Amino acid sequence: MNKAFTSIKESMGFTPGHATIKAAQFLNNTKSKLGLTRPFPTFIETPIPDVDTLAIEDIDVSNPFLYRQEKWQSYFKRLRDECPVHYQKNSQFGPFWSVTRYEDIMYVDKNHELFSAEPIITLGPVPEGLDKLEMFIALDPPKHDIQRKAAQGVVAPKNLKELEQQIRTRTANKLDSLPIGKPFDWVENVSIDLTAVMLATLFDLPLEERGKLPYWSDIVGSTPEATGGVGVDNNQVYEACAELLKRFSLIWREKEAKLAAGEELGFDLISLLLKDENTKNMINEPLSFLGNLALLIVGGNDTTRNSMSSGVNALHEFPDQFEKLKKDPSLIPSMVSEIIRWQTPLAYMRRVAKQDVELNGQIIKKGDKVVMWYVSGNRDERYIQDPDEFIVDRKDARKHISFGFGVHRCMGNRLAEMQLRILWEELLKRFDKIEVVGEPEYVQSNFVKGFSKLSVKLTAKQS
Amino acid sequence: MGNITFVEHSGEQHSVKIEKGKTLMEIAMNNGIPGVDADCGGECACGTCHVIVDAAWLDKTGNTSDDELQMLDMTPERADSSRLSCQLTVTDAMDGMTVNIPEFQM
Numbered sequence: 001m002n003k004a005f006t007s008i009k010e011s012m013g014f015t016p017g018h019a020t021i022k023a024a025q026f027l028n029n030t031k032s033k034l035g036l037t038r039p040f041p042t043f044i045e046t047p048i049p050d051v052d053t054l055a056i057e058d059i060d061v062s063n064p065f066l067y068r069q070e071k072w073q074s075y076f077k078r079l080r081d082e083c084p085v086h087y088q089k090n091s092q093f094g095p096f097w098s099v100t101r102y103e104d105i106m107y108v109d110k111n112h113e114l115f116s117a118e119p120i121i122t123l124g125p126v127p128e129g130l131d132k133l134e135m136f137i138a139l140d141p142p143k144h145d146i147q148r149k150a151a152q153g154v155v156a157p158k159n160l161k162e163l164e165q166q167i168r169t170r171t172a173n174k175l176d177s178l179p180i181g182k183p184f185d186w187v188e189n190v191s192i193d194l195t196a197v198m199l200a201t202l203f204d205l206p207l208e209e210r211g212k213l214p215y216w217s218d219i220v221g222s223t224p225e226a227t228g229g230v231g232v233d234n235n236q237v238y239e240a241c242a243e244l245l246k247r248f249s250l251i252w253r254e255k256e257a258k259l260a261a262g263e264e265l266g267f268d269l270i271s272l273l274l275k276d277e278n279t280k281n282m283i284n285e286p287l288s289f290l291g292n293l294a295l296l297i298v299g300g301n302d303t304t305r306n307s308m309s310s311g312v313n314a315l316h317e318f319p320d321q322f323e324k325l326k327k328d329p330s331l332i333p334s335m336v337s338e339i340i341r342w343q344t345p346l347a348y349m350r351r352v353a354k355q356d357v358e359l360n361g362q363i364i365k366k367g368d369k370v371v372m373w374y375v376s377g378n379r380d381e382r383y384i385q386d387p388d389e390f391i392v393d394r395k396d397a398r399k400h401i402s403f404g405f406g407v408h409r410c411m412g413n414r415l416a417e418m419q420l421r422i423l424w425e426e427l428l429k430r431f432d433k434i435e436v437v438g439e440p441e442y443v444q445s446n447f448v449k450g451f452s453k454l455s456v457k458l459t460a461k462q463s
Numbered sequence: 464m465g466n467i468t469f470v471e472h473s474g475e476q477h478s479v480k481i482e483k484g485k486t487l488m489e490i491a492m493n494n495g496i497p498g499v500d501a502d503c504g505g506e507c508a509c510g511t512c513h514v515i516v517d518a519a520w521l522d523k524t525g526n527t528s529d530d531e532l533q534m535l536d537m538t539p540e541r542a543d544s545s546r547l548s549c550q551l552t553v554t555d556a557m558d559g560m561t562v563n564i565p566e567f568q569m
Binding site: 106109110141145148149152153156157158398399403405406407409411413414 | 500502503504506507508509510511530533534536537539566567568569
């Protein structure tokens with residue numbers, strides 16, 4: 001009892017992880033004062049020209065306004081047709097290769113010995129010091145395999161089955177609280193909040209604290225340097241990391257004390273890490289601990305959030321598909337895959353060539369950045385029939401590329417599918433119409449393809 | 464011509480004809496066997512065509528490549544005689560073989 005109390009007290013104060021983050025922040029600030037840090041980019045939105053007016057070498061798909069201005073389809077189509085492996089030599093994120101066809105993306109994703117995921121999977125870098133965080137999404141085998149294995153239990157289907165009823169109840173409560181016949185913002189009220197509810201369930205974070213999850217995720221995951229996102233000061237990123245680490249260290253110590261007292265632990269992430277022989281001391285490796293937390297929080301937020309918004313928007317744009325779905329709700333699982341393809345909530349993953357590689361007629365040099373544009377692969381006419389149609393009963397709907405392939409394939413894919421399936425099952429029970437009223441607004445980023453606002457009006461189902 | 468039997472997690476059995484030269488995944492797909500997703504279409508890149516071969520038949524299924532082992536490592540459902548069915552080419556020697564489909568694909 002005494003020991004547990006001391007542990008909790010320690011984690012409230014200056015944990016080893018805390019010190020690491022503080023040191024990185026201090027170093028960054030000192031260098032900044034001396035003018036030694038990288039210049040902080042700002043992105044000012046200007047109209048993006050029609051792709052037909054550009055020379056092929058001037059096409060730059062790293063523009064963080066490409067989705068907002070709905071130019072991405074024409075830009076990627078031209079690359080797929082004319083220059084499927086394309087070199088942009090002076091973007092704001094430096095030079096990079098774009099891989100835009102489904103089959104070429106599959107090749108890069110599969111061949112991790114040719115293309116490294118290290119040190120980071122976004123186009124640009126993260127704030128100094130935070131690149132030391134160990135996230136297995138940005139580690140190569142064998143280190144990747146060990147860390148992923150330790151964390152994957154939390155989103156394993158067996159575990160999800162335990163959580164399904166709780167997530168369904170929480171989803172139902174949320175939907176029952178929505179206004180009928182009155183416009184409201186779907187993104188803020190449903191997509192962001194429901195995603196936070198589900199992640200809080202997964203992390204066993206008290207529900208009233210769930211707002212912290214999207215807050216941390218948005219700060220850590222959308223720096224302008226990395227993805228062209230809306231600017232936050234690097235200090236905010238360090239502070240968010242320190243806060244996140246502190247909160248979860250406390251949860252860890254509480255659960256550790258319970259375990260020591262002989263109590264049963266649940267199926268949440270921290271409990272599973274504590275119960276696993278390989279990870280039971282992870283709290284002593286703050287870079288791993290924080291890395292895994294940040295990865296699951298960021299990975300679980302934007303993806304599910306934007307798929308929740310996208311489904312509503314897609315069924316509004318394709319009303320015949322909504323009718324088809326209402327007549328046959330057994331199509332929900334297939335529609336869920338179609339939503340994930342249609343939206344492609346994370347537009348790409350980045351790699352670095354480990355040696356010279358020839359790909360579709362181009363020579364990629366060792367050390368070059370290579371970007372696999374999933375958002376383009378999912379619309380590749382060579383692989384997917386009528387890719388610009390949203391079809392709830394699409395044949396082979398699961399064969400989209402949004403989860404990636406190979407050793408880095410999305411670990412949370414079954415959780416994402418379950419969350420979306422439950423959402424749509426519960427929506428169809430309650431509402432007859434889900435109308436989008438007003439133009440959707442889109443996120444500024446080249447990485448997150450998402451909605452920042454979606455005004456929606458609900459009509460209750462006649463019982 | 465022989466048969467291979469797929470056993471679902473629920474215990475339900477499906478006996479299908481051997482089509483020599485095809486992969487076990489393709490045969491599962493052609494026969495609409497539930498519980499095999501094969502999201503990547505046979506590239507050894509998703510792990511969702513995982514099956515557990517009856518141990519007595521494992522040596523008839525050929526070698527398991529490093530890539531396959533690595534993908535199998537990513538599923539908590541893995542057993543000693545796990546294979547990815549897309550990496551297993553069907554032969555006449557498999558007549559009578561039983562393969563179990565895990566409760567979940569991941």
